[in-house]
Amino acid sequence: MFVDLHLHTTYSDGSFTPEELILEAKNLNYSAIALTDHDTVAGLNQVIQFGKKYGIETVPGIEFNTSYKNCDVHILGYFIDRKSNKLLKLLKKIKEKRRERIEKMIRLLDKQFGFKINMKEIKEISSNNILGRGHIARILTEKNYVDSWEEVFNKYIGRGKPGYVDRKKITPFEAIDIIKEAEGIPVIAHPGLIANQQIIDQLINYGVSGIEVYYTEHDNKMTEKYLKIAKRNELLITGGSDCHGPKNKEGKKLGKIKLDYCYLKELKKYKSILNDKPFKKDLLS
Numbered sequence: 176m177f178v179d180l181h182l183h184t185t186y187s188d189g190s191f192t193p194e195e196l197i198l199e200a201k202n203l204n205y206s207a208i209a210l211t212d213h214d215t216v217a218g219l220n221q222v223i224q225f226g227k228k229y230g231i232e233t234v235p236g237i238e239f240n241t242s243y244k245n246c247d248v249h250i251l252g253y254f255i256d257r258k259s260n261k262l263l264k265l266l267k268k269i270k271e272k273r274r275e276r277i278e279k280m281i282r283l284l285d286k287q288f289g290f291k292i293n294m295k296e297i298k299e300i301s302s303n304n305i306l307g308r309g310h311i312a313r314i315l316t317e318k319n320y321v322d323s324w325e326e327v328f329n330k331y332i333g334r335g336k337p338g339y340v341d342r343k344k345i346t347p348f349e350a351i352d353i354i355k356e357a358e359g360i361p362v363i364a365h366p367g368l369i370a371n372q373q374i375i376d377q378l379i380n381y382g383v384s385g386i387e388v389y390y391t392e393h394d395n396k397m398t399e400k401y402l403k404i405a406k407r408n409e410l411l412i413t414g415g416s417d418c419h420g421p422k423n424k425e426g427k428k429l430g431k432i433k434l435d436y437c438y439l440k441e442l443k444k445y446k447s448i449l450n451d452k453p454f455k456k457d458l459l460s
Contacts, residue, residue: 214239215237
């Protein structure tokens with residue numbers, strides 16, 4: 176039995192619908208998956224519904240895009256209460272900021288390069304939900320303005336490029352707090368992609384509960400490094416492909432990480448312990 180605990184759908188920047196994601200997981204003989212769309216819980220009801228229909232266990236999750244010391248840091252949250260008022264209030268604010276950012280980028284790309292794309296097109300491929308740069312990249316590629324996603328980011332919308340617009344993000348510490356408020360388990364996503372590795376120690380000291388050891392862009396050396404960190408700090412171990420579907424930059428990655436079910440079992444055990452305790456800010460410290 177194996178699982179993938181890091182997956183996206185059309186409710187953020189993926190190209191699989193919730194049903195397509197479940198069917199793909201079933202075809203690959205997964206026992207369970209976690210949906211961790213960026214900054215939204217909008218797709219969770221559907222994924223859980225289709226999971227029950229097709230016999231795939233589903234974990235309600237989220238991936239917060241955060242920033243700290245000029246570094247992108249992503250925090251995963253597992254077994255969150257998707258009806259938490261504080262969580263939903265924050266996500267509504269993030270969604271609005273994302274929309275404003277994409278509108279500015281579209282105007283810049285038109286003004287500077289004559290790229291004709293509009294918000295209607297963006298919303299159509301995003302199921303009218305969370306908007307991100309990946310949607311711009313996908314449309315520019317489909318319209319043949321560019322040859323690849325790499326070209327879009329390297330020339331036009333990557334950090335520091337002419338079409339890039341910064342977005343004020345929450346910090347990873349705020350993400351950890353809100354995940355705990357929503358009775359979830361906060362985990363450091365793909366630590367190998369964090370530019371400043373000292374941030375990992377700060378997150379551990381702050382009270383993050385786990386670390387994503389097994390990841391498609393972690394080589395053997397990196398995997399071993401984070402495995403040692405997890406064991407030394409008694410952190411939960413997770414893993415996932417970070418699949419965004421076949422129409423995105425890396426193509427379909429589901430199937431590249433097959434995490435043993437025992438790791439999900441540990442997450443569930445930890446969740447059951449949390450359920451017996453009232454929330455405190457330092458609960459998972």
